[in-house]
Amino acid sequence: xxxIKIIIFDDNDSLRDSVSMLVxxxxxxxxxxSYSNCVNVISNILxxxxxxxxxxxxxxxxxxxxxxxLIRKNxxxxxxxxxxxxxxxxxxxxxxxxxxxGYILKNAEPKNLIHAISEVYSGGAPMAPGIARKVLHQLQVxxxxxxxxxxxxxxxxxxxxLLVDGLSYKMIAGKLNITYDTVRAHMKKIYEKLHVxxxxxxxxxxxxxxxxxxx
Amino acid sequence: xxxIKIIIFDDNDSLRDSVSMLVxxxxxxxxxxSYSNCVNVISNILxxxxxxxxxxxxxxxxxxxxxxxLIRKNxxxxxxxxxxxxxxxxxxxxxxxxxxxGYILKNAEPKNLIHAISEVYSGGAPMAPGIARKVLHQLQVxxxxxxxxxxxxxxxxxxxxLLVDGLSYKMIAGKLNITYDTVRAHMKKIYEKLHVxxxxxxxxxxxxxxxxxxx
DNA sequence: CGCAAAACTACCAAATTCGGTAATTGTCAA
DNA sequence: TTGACAATTACCGAATTTGGTAGTTTTGCG
Numbered sequence: 001x002x003x004i005k006i007i008i009f010d011d012n013d014s015l016r017d018s019v020s021m022l023v024x025x026x027x028x029x030x031x032x033x034s035y036s037n038c039v040n041v042i043s044n045i046l047x048x049x050x051x052x053x054x055x056x057x058x059x060x061x062x063x064x065x066x067x068x069x070l071i072r073k074n075x076x077x078x079x080x081x082x083x084x085x086x087x088x089x090x091x092x093x094x095x096x097x098x099x100x101x102g103y104i105l106k107n108a109e110p111k112n113l114i115h116a117i118s119e120v121y122s123g124g125a126p127m128a129p130g131i132a133r134k135v136l137h138q139l140q141v142x143x144x145x146x147x148x149x150x151x152x153x154x155x156x157x158x159x160x161x162l163l164v165d166g167l168s169y170k171m172i173a174g175k176l177n178i179t180y181d182t183v184r185a186h187m188k189k190i191y192e193k194l195h196v197x198x199x200x201x202x203x204x205x206x207x208x209x210x211x212x213x214x215x
Numbered sequence: 216x217x218x219i220k221i222i223i224f225d226d227n228d229s230l231r232d233s234v235s236m237l238v239x240x241x242x243x244x245x246x247x248x249s250y251s252n253c254v255n256v257i258s259n260i261l262x263x264x265x266x267x268x269x270x271x272x273x274x275x276x277x278x279x280x281x282x283x284x285l286i287r288k289n290x291x292x293x294x295x296x297x298x299x300x301x302x303x304x305x306x307x308x309x310x311x312x313x314x315x316x317g318y319i320l321k322n323a324e325p326k327n328l329i330h331a332i333s334e335v336y337s338g339g340a341p342m343a344p345g346i347a348r349k350v351l352h353q354l355q356v357x358x359x360x361x362x363x364x365x366x367x368x369x370x371x372x373x374x375x376x377l378l379v380d381g382l383s384y385k386m387i388a389g390k391l392n393i394t395y396d397t398v399r400a401h402m403k404k405i406y407e408k409l410h411v412x413x414x415x416x417x418x419x420x421x422x423x424x425x426x427x428x429x430x
Numbered sequence: 431c432g433c434a435a436a437a438c439t440a441c442c443a444a445a446t447t448c449g450g451t452a453a454t455t456g457t458c459a460a
Numbered sequence: 461t462t463g464a465c466a467a468t469t470a471c472c473g474a475a476t477t478t479g480g481t482a483g484t485t486t487t488g489c490g
Binding site (some may be wrong): 106 | 412
């Protein structure tokens with residue numbers, strides 16, 4: 001009957017037409033909707049129930065990144081493929097953070113678009129070569145370093161965790177049902193093992209080196 | 216003369232042979248070396264001066280991840296393409312952190328391997344679909360959240376930065392050539408603006424919400 | 431010019447942290 | 461069983477931080 005159901009958001013009419021034709025031709029896809037802005041993304045999707053959304057970024061009303069965020073929040077399983085002219089870090093990473101599943105550029109060949117749609121639909125993450133390189137590099141940079149083992153005991157980790165959450169010794173003692181002096185004893189050990197000498201250093205090291213995010 | 220120069224590290228002899236033939240056939244590539252382990256990566260590369268290195272992970276002596284790390288450290292411009300059976304998060308992200316430029320799986324079709332080599336050579340980052348999805352998802356998760364603006368003044372940011380570095384009020388005063396009481400005044404403002412009430416909370420919030428990494 | 435915000439200084443009192451020393455109890459492994 | 465280690469409690473004095481109040485000077489902007 002219809003294969004993969006697609007809708008597209010792009011304010012460029014002729015591009016929408018091109019994609020429309022391309023998609024019709026391909027045989028495996030159905031274009032279930034075509035919109036010049038994503039002001040009504042939610043209802044658009046509710047009506048068309050697409051498998052894949054093709055999304056531009058620069059559009060009047062609401063930009064594509066916001067659109068992606070809305071879709072991802074409300075329809076976690078819909079696959080979103082960015083199709084735009086922008087390849088700057090800011091836009092790329094914003095789109096990814098918002099929940100895009102692929103990111104290709106408008107200068108790509110038609111064949112590649114078709115391929116990208118299939119790939120994003122089947123659980124892949126198609127990216128333009130330069131984009132993929134950016135993504136890999138960014139990940140390389142921010143991936144947490146090999147996390148060292150400071151040999152903290154369970155209790156010490158517990159105490160350090162609460163410290164990172166902003167609790168004072170007294171509060172930690174209360175929370176753990178132990179004495180203020182016991183907390184101090186733990187802290188002394190923690191300082192020793194972490195090679196620090198103050199709460200701030202301990203917290204900074206705990207967050208940076210190890211894993212406490214604390215929101 | 217020879218197009219793209221390639222060397223491969225893999226302890227599976229028959230796989231090395233397959234890749235060897237595949238590469239010879241393709242016309243655009245030259246196989247300049249083939250090794251069953253990466254114990255001598257550095258000298259191997261010094262001898263063969265490859266454009267692209269194809270790297271397995273599980274090898275006797277030194278594993279491929281370590282090999283990648285060594286290559287990346289000593290030859291920043293060499294392109295490294297992982298070719299392995301592993302697709303678990305740990306191996307994938309370790310390879311990326313070590314500096315791999317692409318990651319494909321051994322069950323891929325020969326055509327895809329050829330394509331991946333070209334792509335990694337021309338500045339792309341070829342990844343198996345599932346790997347690409349993993350990468351994107353991981354990035355989505357750890358990409359820092361939209362950083363809020365707490366309207367800290369220059370001086371306040373400066374003070375907060377030093378606090379994150381573990382300095383005490385007194386030390387900050389010394390570093391900034393201002394009075395201890397001035398530092399206190401700044402801290403009070405910072406606490407107010409960050410909605411916190413202690414050094415630890417301020418540090419945790421500064422690191423998590425904003426951008427201070429300390430060492 | 432004049433206002434507002436930022437930067438700076440000061441003092442007091444209370445709360446908290448830090449470094450050192452010391453001791454008890456329980457557990458796990460050599 | 462003995463020794464290492466974790467968890468616990470305790471006390472002292474010194475250093476540091478926090479909250480409050482109150483000022484002066486500098487700076488940026490309309």
